[in-house]
Amino acid sequence: MTDSKWPKDLKKTRVRQAIVNVLREASSPLSALQITTEILKSNDKIWPSTLYRGLDALVSAELVRRIALTESSAALYELSTHRHSHYAICLDCRKMFAIHNCPLTNYEPLIADKDFTIMNHKMEIYGYCGACLKKRIDKSNRERNQ
Amino acid sequence: MTDSKWPKDLKKTRVRQAIVNVLREASSPLSALQITTEILKSNDKIWPSTLYRGLDALVSAELVRRIALTESSAALYELSTHRHSHYAICLDCRKMFAIHNCPLTNYEPLIADKDFTIMNHKMEIYGYCGACLKKRIDKSNRERNQ
DNA sequence: CTCGGTGCAAACTCTTTGCATTGAC
DNA sequence: GTCAATGCAAAGAGTTTGCACCGAG
Numbered sequence: 609m610t611d612s613k614w615p616k617d618l619k620k621t622r623v624r625q626a627i628v629n630v631l632r633e634a635s636s637p638l639s640a641l642q643i644t645t646e647i648l649k650s651n652d653k654i655w656p657s658t659l660y661r662g663l664d665a666l667v668s669a670e671l672v673r674r675i676a677l678t679e680s681s682a683a684l685y686e687l688s689t690h691r692h693s694h695y696a697i698c699l700d701c702r703k704m705f706a707i708h709n710c711p712l713t714n715y716e717p718l719i720a721d722k723d724f725t726i727m728n729h730k731m732e733i734y735g736y737c738g739a740c741l742k743k744r745i746d747k748s749n750r751e752r753n754q
Numbered sequence: 755m756t757d758s759k760w761p762k763d764l765k766k767t768r769v770r771q772a773i774v775n776v777l778r779e780a781s782s783p784l785s786a787l788q789i790t791t792e793i794l795k796s797n798d799k800i801w802p803s804t805l806y807r808g809l810d811a812l813v814s815a816e817l818v819r820r821i822a823l824t825e826s827s828a829a830l831y832e833l834s835t836h837r838h839s840h841y842a843i844c845l846d847c848r849k850m851f852a853i854h855n856c857p858l859t860n861y862e863p864l865i866a867d868k869d870f871t872i873m874n875h876k877m878e879i880y881g882y883c884g885a886c887l888k889k890r891i892d893k894s895n896r897e898r899n900q
Numbered sequence: 901c902t903c904g905g906t907g908c909a910a911a912c913t914c915t916t917t918g919c920a921t922t923g924a925c
Numbered sequence: 926g927t928c929a930a931t932g933c934a935a936a937g938a939g940t941t942t943g944c945a946c947c948g949a950g
Contacts, residue, residue: 676824678876723884730824732876738869
């Protein structure tokens with residue numbers, strides 16, 4: 609509710625505030641559907657079109673960042689106050705872990721001379737988080753012993 | 755037509771051969787729609803469902819690789835004989851340039867200890883190719899001079 | 901009061917599913 | 926001949942568009 613730095617040229621409407629409130633409480637990026645579900649929980653109403661238009665406005669105002677993952681068809685959204693650029697995503701539980709130091713920062717100049725000027729990049733790392741890896745190992749041990 | 759190493763357990767059907775033929779002639783990855791268009795040009799017919807099922811079969815047989823870009827909603831397909839892992843994509847003309855040496859190969863061990871075991875990764879680089887960058891510069895010069 | 905935001909319906913893109921028929925082996 | 930591949934229709938997810946009404950500034 610306390611929206612510290614809401615851009616003055618961005619109308620502060622019910623829907624937009626609801627979106628920001630939901631994203632503020634989220635521990636990881638949310639899909640449009642997840643945001644809708646959360647808003648509906650608070651006995652507030654929202655329509656898909658309005659949600660997407662609201663998100664577009666917030667993304668344009670740089671309050672919200674849109675993340676498109678190659679593996680999922682739905683886009684994810686997070687507050688842009690969290691300065692994440694990349695994520696490692698667990699193949700089992702789909703939990704997302706922010707990667708703070710980007711490996712490409714030093715690498716980009718190496719390919720920049722190939723008649724291509726780099727503006728930005730996307731990177732996703734897939735694997736298993738500690739908990740899920742343990743479960744996998746336990747499971748394969750159990751199967752071997754029976 | 756000369757399909758050097760067609761997996762013996764993969765039925766060699768009209769549709770699958772048509773897909774492979776189209777992809778063989780392609781200079782960059784194609785979308786399902788582009789593949790459909792190419793096949794229809796040869797007075798051959800194809801239905802979306804059949805195309806997708808054919809692509810799935812070819813991907814499973816590892817003859818074809820599926821590329822999902824974060825920026826486009828449609829998946830792209832290429833023959834897996836071209837050993838590309840990453841692309842640099844021009845923001846203007848959308849041309850794709852293969853990147854052969856992956857910057858993450860040496861980097862992965864650096865984050866692997868963070869209770870996360872990396873299995874694979876996706877990377878896309880966005881920017882401007884030489885031709886499009888020149889056009890942009892020329893255009894901005896022209897606008898400045900008038 | 902005004903113009904942009906919203907409710908609602910409908911469309912649109914990409915992809916998948918179901919089922920009867922066809923064709924590869 | 927058998928079973929998987931295909932033709933075709935229809936549905937599904939995610940997102941966008943159109944238009945009348947509403948509400949923030």
